[in-house]
Amino acid sequence: MFYSPEQGHPLPFDPFKALVSPRPIAWISTVDANGAFNLAPYSFFNAVAGNPPQVMFASGGAPREGGQKDTVRNIRETGAFVINLVTWELRNQMLKTAEDIPHGESEFDSAGLRPCPSERVLPPGVLECPVRLECRKTQMVELLSENPERPNVAVFGEVVGVYIEDRMLQEGKVDAGRLDLIARMGYQDYTRITETFTL
Ligand SMILES: Cc1cc2nc3c(=O)[nH]c(=O)nc-3n(C[C@H](O)[C@H](O)[C@H](O)COP(=O)(O)O)c2cc1C
Numbered sequence: 001m002f003y004s005p006e007q008g009h010p011l012p013f014d015p016f017k018a019l020v021s022p023r024p025i026a027w028i029s030t031v032d033a034n035g036a037f038n039l040a041p042y043s044f045f046n047a048v049a050g051n052p053p054q055v056m057f058a059s060g061g062a063p064r065e066g067g068q069k070d071t072v073r074n075i076r077e078t079g080a081f082v083i084n085l086v087t088w089e090l091r092n093q094m095l096k097t098a099e100d101i102p103h104g105e106s107e108f109d110s111a112g113l114r115p116c117p118s119e120r121v122l123p124p125g126v127l128e129c130p131v132r133l134e135c136r137k138t139q140m141v142e143l144l145s146e147n148p149e150r151p152n153v154a155v156f157g158e159v160v161g162v163y164i165e166d167r168m169l170q171e172g173k174v175d176a177g178r179l180d181l182i183a184r185m186g187y188q189d190y191t192r193i194t195e196t197f198t199l
Helices: 070-078 088-096
Strands: 026-031 037-042 045-050 053-059 081-087 132-140 151-165 182-184 190-194
Touching: 026 053, 026 070, 037 053, 037 070, 053 132, 070 081, 070 132, 070 151, 081 151, 088 182
Parallel strands: none
Antiparallel strands: 026 037, 026 081, 045 053, 053 151, 081 132, 132 151, 182 190
């Protein structure tokens, strides 16, 4: 089969995200200008450079005043974010933080997670997460959008601090088996890293 996305797709469900899959999940913590915490998962996410280390995530627009999700709004206001990596154990709490709750209310509270101070940026990390990347925003780029009042936005950041729980390291390397990360596939599907191989 072949289709041109600008004319829609011929399947019962849009296959696009199932094709670019799996995608790592950035569980992003931010603060707004009043110091209120926010936490939400984003799987349009990846590392985009190694030296200095840089990441990117993209947000869809939101059906509310300003047209943007809280994560993007907060980064515009305060210029920093923390990427917490999502383990198998934390999968249900991660999903809970994807719920749309009013701006200023914290998903840390609704999901029963503990914020912990970051070393180099204002937003806290998720204490329960074994890896946290502290990021300073470098650029925001408006992407093509179906509805200009709810723009898709890509956010780029420099990783200025890296926390790795010591027990996730084995002979100087990150132990993927112990870390037990999950990643997003298409539809409502996820995958868990249970097998690795070396080439
Ligand atoms: C695993 C997962 C991945 C997600 N990835 C994205 C994404 O890449 N971009 C996006 O705009 N929303 C994504 N969402 C939806 C947001 O998490 C959701 O809209 C959330 O309410 C945004 O919260 P905020 O307004 O506090 O930033 C994802 C949800 C889940 C469960």
